[in-house]
Amino acid sequence: MLAAGAGTRLRPLTDELPKAMCPVGNRPLVDWALDRVARHVDPEAVAVNAHGSQPVLAEHAARRAHVSVEEGERLGTAGALGRLRPWIDGRAVLLHNADSFVEDDLETLVSGWDGDHPRLLVRRDAARADFDGLRYLGVSLLPARYVDVLPDEPSGLYSLVWRPEHDAGTLELVEASGTSIDCGTPADYLAANLHVSGGASVVDPAAEVLGSIERCVVWAGARVGPGERLVDAVRTPLHTVRCAPPSEP
Numbered sequence: 001m002l003a004a005g006a007g008t009r010l011r012p013l014t015d016e017l018p019k020a021m022c023p024v025g026n027r028p029l030v031d032w033a034l035d036r037v038a039r040h041v042d043p044e045a046v047a048v049n050a051h052g053s054q055p056v057l058a059e060h061a062a063r064r065a066h067v068s069v070e071e072g073e074r075l076g077t078a079g080a081l082g083r084l085r086p087w088i089d090g091r092a093v094l095l096h097n098a099d100s101f102v103e104d105d106l107e108t109l110v111s112g113w114d115g116d117h118p119r120l121l122v123r124r125d126a127a128r129a130d131f132d133g134l135r136y137l138g139v140s141l142l143p144a145r146y147v148d149v150l151p152d153e154p155s156g157l158y159s160l161v162w163r164p165e166h167d168a169g170t171l172e173l174v175e176a177s178g179t180s181i182d183c184g185t186p187a188d189y190l191a192a193n194l195h196v197s198g199g200a201s202v203v204d205p206a207a208e209v210l211g212s213i214e215r216c217v218v219w220a221g222a223r224v225g226p227g228e229r230l231v232d233a234v235r236t237p238l239h240t241v242r243c244a245p246p247s248e249p
Contacts, residue, residue: 001037001048002080003030003057003098004070009184010099012239016219018054020061020098022189023219025196026204029183030057030098034064037096040110047087048098049080077157081142082150093142095157100138101192103178115143118165119172123180130158131166134173137180186234187243193217207235 007014013022020030030048037046048061052071061067068084075083081093092115094106102121109121118140125135146161165171181192193202194215201213206220211228213235221237224230234241 001030001033001046001061001065001096001098002077003061004049004051004054004074004080005099006051006074007099007184010186010189013186013189013234013236013241016236016238018050018057019183020048020050020054021057022183023202023204023217024101024183024189024192025202028060029101030061031064032101033096033098034061036102036106037094040106041094045091047084049075049084073154075152076154078150078155078160079153081147081157082152082155085147085150085152088147090144090148092144093147095140095142097138097182099183101179101181101183101195102137102139102176103180103195104139104176105178106139108177109139109141109174113141113172115141117170117172118142118146118161119174120162121176121180122173123176131162131171131173134175136162137176138182186241190215190217190232190234190243 003020005019007019010019021028046065047068048065049068050058051074052069058067058069113119121137121139122134124133126133128135130136162171179195181188183189183192201216203209203218204220207218208223209218210226211224213224214231216230217234219236222235224235232243
């Protein structure tokens with residue numbers, strides 16, 4: 001579970017919580033992802049990477065997984081696995097970005113995989129395509145032979161693994177059947193919450209709403225005062241982020 005990112009695009013929400021801890025449907029994003037992979041892996045073989053600046057994430061994830069804490073410069077998608085190589089111990093890897101809200105149960109991704117070549121979960125999105133008009137959704141399978149040689153230093157899977165395999169014609173791309181949302185921006189984060197709620201506002205039980213809200217997310221400790229009217233917004237204890245009306249992904 002890749003969760004050590006700085007969450008720059010999701011600011012100012014990530015000034016208050018690590019991206020993986022931002023709640024969707026009042027549950028941290030990382031918990032949704034952990035639930036998704038739990039059906040396909042040994043429960044003792046789950047790891048989450050976190051950065052040293054994210055102690056709340058490391059503490060939370062430690063209840064369900066092995067935690068790899070990165071200090072200093074973030075290691076990226078390949079370096080994170082390189083750091084975990086002794087723990088991975090020669091196994092293939094099911095990789096999931098913690099901020100990828102993917103409704104697919106991943107059966108389409110893992111079914112029939114022979115472990116010879118990387119396999120990515122994708123959907124058609126010409127405007128933001130990574131490969132052949134398809135956009136990577138943050139979930140993939142990686143053969144053990146690649147994990148065994150990844151460097152323990154800042155590096156990315158795109159340049160080291162996926163692009164060379166694609167150029168060789170051996171990268172496997174599997175189209176997802178369900179909703180998928182990259183919660184990298186406040187607007188997409190709001191869309192994920194509204195998808196889970198069926199379009200209703202999502203209010204944490206520890207929030208106080210005295211005014212009017214429509215299609216909003218209100219975090220624990222946040223307050224919407226009397227006479228306030230919020231529409232298409234995220235209210236946290238410290239910030240109010242207004243977004244364009246989300247569209248269904």
